[in-house]
Amino acid sequence: MAGFEFHSRRVHPALxxxxxxxxxxxxxxxxxxxxxxxxxxxLTLVITLDEPLGLAWPGAPVTTYGTVVGGLHSTAVHISQxxxxxxxxxxxxxxxxxxxxxxxxxxLASMVVELDDVLxxxxxxxxxxxxxxxxxxxxFDIVERVLLEHWADEPAPAPRxxxxxxxxxxxxxxxxxxxxxxxxxxxxxxxxxxDRFTIEFGLGPKVAxxxxxxEQAVGRxxxxxxxxxxxxxxxxxxxxxxxxxxxxxxxxxxxxRQWVAEEVFPNVQDQPAGAGAESGYEHDNREEDRGRRxxxxxxx
Numbered sequence: 001m002a003g004f005e006f007h008s009r010r011v012h013p014a015l016x017x018x019x020x021x022x023x024x025x026x027x028x029x030x031x032x033x034x035x036x037x038x039x040x041x042x043l044t045l046v047i048t049l050d051e052p053l054g055l056a057w058p059g060a061p062v063t064t065y066g067t068v069v070g071g072l073h074s075t076a077v078h079i080s081q082x083x084x085x086x087x088x089x090x091x092x093x094x095x096x097x098x099x100x101x102x103x104x105x106x107x108l109a110s111m112v113v114e115l116d117d118v119l120x121x122x123x124x125x126x127x128x129x130x131x132x133x134x135x136x137x138x139x140f141d142i143v144e145r146v147l148l149e150h151w152a153d154e155p156a157p158a159p160r161x162x163x164x165x166x167x168x169x170x171x172x173x174x175x176x177x178x179x180x181x182x183x184x185x186x187x188x189x190x191x192x193x194x195d196r197f198t199i200e201f202g203l204g205p206k207v208a209x210x211x212x213x214x215e216q217a218v219g220r221x222x223x224x225x226x227x228x229x230x231x232x233x234x235x236x237x238x239x240x241x242x243x244x245x246x247x248x249x250x251x252x253x254x255x256x257r258q259w260v261a262e263e264v265f266p267n268v269q270d271q272p273a274g275a276g277a278e279s280g281y282e283h284d285n286r287e288e289d290r291g292r293r294x295x296x297x298x299x300x
Contacts (some may be wrong), residue, residue: 007136011145011172015129016162018096020258022143024136026086026264037070037077038218038252039211042072042091042170043105045115047127055112056083056255067115069101071108072202076210088130088139094167098158100151109202119150120209159200162186166197167215175209176237213237216249217244225260230248 007024018044036057037044045068046053052064055077062081070077072094097105115123126146131141157165164180182205183193186207198204201212216236220227233244250258 009137010141012148015144015147018093018099019090019147020093021089021091022140023089023091024086024139025089031082032263033080034262035079036252036254037079038261039073039075040215041072041208041212042093043072043097043108044068045090045092046070046087047089047115047130048084048087048129049139050085050087051083053084053087054067054080056080065112067123068112069108069115069118070112071097071105071110072208073110073208074203075110076249077112082132088143090143100147106160106198106200107204133210147234159208162188162193163197166193167201169209170205171211174236175180175212177209179205183221188190191283200234210247212250214247217248217256221256221260222264225264229256257269 005026005028010023011022012021034178046065047067050067052066053068054062055070056062057077058075062078063083069092092100094105096107103110103118106240126142127143130139131145133142142192153246165186168174169177169182169185179190179194183190184194188196194204195204197208201208203256213236216230220232220235229244230241233239233241236244237242238247245255248259252259
């Protein structure tokens with residue numbers, strides 16, 4: 001399987017409250033027959049630069065998209081039967097759904113839709129301009145300008161502060177804080193917090209916490225594919241290695257070692273020499289790692 005080629009740069013300062021990462025990707029050879037888009041704490045926006053992107057939830061037929069936005073989800077989506085070779089991908093913080101799309105992130109949970117359907121003409125314009133741009137730097141510039149120019153004039157009202165607090169606590173602890181503790185901190189009952197949190201984000205706080213811990217495991221295995229699963233389980237607070245493996249099978253649809261064998265080692269071996277970031281902003285060596293993590297955990 002041919003590896004990914006990545007290009008990335010730091011997000012424009014004005015967009016950082018809403019956009020975590022911007023990455024350009026390309027397959028030098030044939031796209032893989034199957035790539036798993038793993039759950040994470042981000043919504044995903046993908047703008048293809050050539051052919052459509054083929055996406056399917058497990059057991060469902062493949063649907064192709066030119067420009068797609070995907071909400072938070074707790075199981076992997078399959079990228080398959082997809083002629084798409086290149087595009088730009090954005091990892092969106094939940095706040096971006098209200099600010100950019102004018103709706104709460106919960107309305108996009110566990111689904112993918114054409115960006116045109118929610119954003120309208122700016123989505124069509126950005127796709128056309130990106131395809132005509134000659135370099136990755138030009139493409140990143142276009143994405144930033146469009147986002148800055150077309151940010152929702154009337155964003156959806158902000159959620160209750162308690163929900164923002166609960167989300168930040170889950171993110172900061174990688175899902176280690178309990179729902180009971182969250183409820184106590186915000187002064188709500190567990191049931192009220194769970195109901196309101198699920199409406200806002202599309203995932204309940206317990207499920208969101210599981211996803212964030214899983215996301216940590218994905219990152220650790222990408223950085224160290226030979227890491228012992230027993231050590232990883234202990235590090236991240238899983239009961240034991242069997243618990244970690246069950247979580248992977250539930251969320252990713254495969255075991256950790258199967259994912260490493262199919263999607264980590266081939267990409268590491270095939271990564272082109274010199275592939276990396278082009279930046280109009282201050283750059284550091286963490287950008288390439290962010291791009292590789294993006295390919296694993298998102299899309300969408």
